[in-house]
Amino acid sequence: MNEESFFDRVKANFDEKAPNLSQTLNIAVIGKVSSGKSSLINALLKLSRRQALEIAKVGAISGVTKDLRIIKLDEKVCLIDSPGLDDVRKENSEVTKNFLKHIDIGVFVVTGSSDASQKVNLDDLKKHCDSIFVVLNKIDEWDDLDSTVLDDVIHQWKSDLDVDKIYPICTKGYDPKSRLPKMDIRGVHPLRKDIEEFLEKKGKDLLLKRHMAEKQSYAVTIIATALVAVAGEAFLPGSAAWITATQGVAIASLSYLYTGKILSTNAAIAILPTFFAETAGSSIFLFVKSFLPPTGIIDVAAAGVSVIITLAILATVNNILSDGAQLEQKELLSSKFRTYHKQAKEVIKDLALTDISNLPAISTIVTKFLGSY
Known part of the structure; x- marks a missing residue:
């Protein structure tokens, strides 16, 4: 699969997953x-x-x-x-x-x-x-x-x-x-x-949550739902496209929650390369693995890696948006991501697959993670 067809698949998966925020x-x-x-x-x-x-x-x-x-x-x-x-x-x-x-x-x-x-x-x-x-x-x-x-x-x-x-x-x-x-x-x-x-x-919950005075609990739900999703998507054929789309949808949802702005598919996905550049080895591993047949142990490892990277990405986005900063600030994205990625590896490394696939359990972890760093 070439780069163009990969991003076509990412966009298709994104459009399938993304909430319709143009509704009333x-x-x-x-x-x-x-x-x-x-x-x-x-x-x-x-x-x-x-x-x-x-x-x-x-x-x-x-x-x-x-x-x-x-x-x-x-x-x-x-x-x-x-x-x-x-x-x-x-x-x-x-x-x-x-x-x-x-x-x-x-x-x-x-x-x-x-x-x-x-x-x-x-x-x-x-x-x-x-x-x-x-x-x-x-x-x-x-x-x-x-x-x-x-x-x-x-x-x-x-x-x-x-x-x-x-x-x-x-x-x-x-x-x-x-x-x-x-x-x-x-x-x-x-x-x-x-x-x-x-x-x-x-599919209208974000329209109301956007106007809640306290948004952190809703951010936790967006992040935790994405983590559970990518843990499962690591086992799918072509998993990299599914995982990338899930990360993009979560970024777009967080952006709408805090700013009310609807990010296009391209705008949400365009933010991700900044993070992937910081985790080149892990990102290449997930990309290559997604074209291999299911292998059990490697799939479990991919699930763990995808959860760590996704947690660090979304914690970074959440922190920047909740502080009123802009997602276009690439240096700020990179700096905060490095800190969150290091901490995410410590938090996730000893968790079993059942833990990162359980929404209530991962929600508790995300709540503590966002409150600690």
Whole structure:
């Protein structure tokens, strides 16, 4: 295989693996006035009080109807905070008309004792959404009562709304005039996790993760997933092309997570030669090995080498992007990569193939690695 045909295969594999980041994501947060919808949005995005104020200033668009709030996180991601879809319809702008054509997620927010009349708004929302998440907000109002009271309230809401699951949540403390020394955020993680899992199935999870205030945990997932992938790809015929494509996709995903920029196939792959130049021997080994028939021991060795190089590459990219630097700075890439490569060899050398092929196990390793170096 010549160089041109190799990169043609890399590009084909890249395009097969890469997420479609040109899609749009629409989220409707629906509930009565003063049900804490804005605070819930802030908590879902992991925002601090200060960051929440900035979102309100920069991202919010005033609607014609009194209680409608449109939040365009970017050109592809739109959240609408409204008492009901009727308020969205009344606004009748191009933004809301396009929004109503397709809503990916509806978050229906209720508070207090059950109110069966709210089922009308929920049923309306269900007609327009791919998935619905029902939230019982402000559960702190039940804190002074026996825990069974909250359980009874949740059960009644489930019955009146005819839903199987309700997320009990508290998002207290986002009010800029709040005297609370610390925000009271409870129950948001399971909701966020289920929303992200749903979006992942649609290939839209990165569109939302891009706007999370805390991104390191998502970077860990991108890196760990790539490591598990390359460990398996080391055993495939033509493995070098698969491994290179996986590295390129992970670089593009990290770039979008931190910057919102969509790297083309060529731009993502063009970064890799800088790293390969630092590991010429190992890179040549992986390239040559990929054209040999499966040999067992050599395949296992290739899996280890590919995981070490990939961890060093992606840790370098993550470090540079999280610091706000540019991936075009080749000297910086090389310098940081040398440090990470040395440490990656120490971390990975004694791990069994079962360890580097297990996503939870490798995620733990990546978390510690990024936190240590």
